[in-house]
Amino acid sequence: MGIYQINSSNAAAVAELMAAIKPDWWDFEGASQQLLEVSALAKLVGWYMGEPTAPKGWILCAEYEGYSYLSIECLGYDDNGSFAMEGQLEPLLRQAEAHAREKGFRNLKYVISSPGLSCHGRPLANYADELRALASHGRAHFDYFVDYGFTPAGLIPNCYGIHCHGIIMIKPLV
Secondary structure (H helix, E strand, C coil): CCCCCCCCCCHHHHHHHHHHHCCCCCCHHHHHHHHHCHHHHCEEEEEEEEECCEEEEEEEEEEEHHHCEEEEEEEEEEECCEEECCHHHHHHHHHHHHHHHHCCCCEEEEEEECCCECCCCCCCCCHHHHHHHCCECCCHHHHHHHHHCCEEEEEECCECECCCCEEEEEEECC
16 A cells, blocks of 8 residues: 655545545535635734834744644744734734634634743753643743743643744633
8 A cells, every 4th residue: 555645636635535435524515625725724914013014023824724723933023123923912902812712713822942940951851740740940931921921831842942842722712
């Protein structure tokens, strides 16, 4: 049995399989769309603040309708020439949250890198224990998002490099 990459010439056969074995999740058209159209999985939406032709900060998000959440993909603010990702962006965070609520999403998601956190710079052990013991060592960005209502909900080991982990942060909207 071989392994083949899904592409436009064979996606119809895979879509037929998906619809045949799990029709309560996919019909042929929906399966085809999911296999071939990246926008069917996530749609990008974003905002910036500043002047119309002079942005000072931005937030880019991805809508995951199937999972009912809005994911913050990247954000930043020009704080007099310094890159910032905390309170200066709160108007944009509020805009993203309002958008998510308007779409009926139940959660906001954001992944924060581990520098300045207790899990950084070493291999991760038991993930549940790591999350319970997770502590900030003065990491303003992490502390801000926790104060804003996000909770650490998971870990992505080594996603930013060896022993530089991703912390999945979730803010419930319901």
